[in-house]
Amino acid sequence: MTLRRRLVFTVLATVVLAGVFLMYTRPDFMVQMANQVWACF
Numbered sequence: 614m615t616l617r618r619r620l621v622f623t624v625l626a627t628v629v630l631a632g633v634f635l636m637y638t639r640p641d642f643m644v645q646m647a648n649q650v651w652a653c654f
Contacts, residue, residue, distance in 0.1 A: 636642055
């Protein structure tokens with residue numbers, strides 16, 4: 614794997630993880646997601 618490809622994957626993973634972290638800081642979003650998951654059962 615080239616250095617450029619590894620750098621792109623690292624930046625992409627960092628952006629995704631930051632987005633997930635920001636979603637966890639919004640309690641109303643987490644309640645909505647929990648309700649949607651619970652609705653599947």
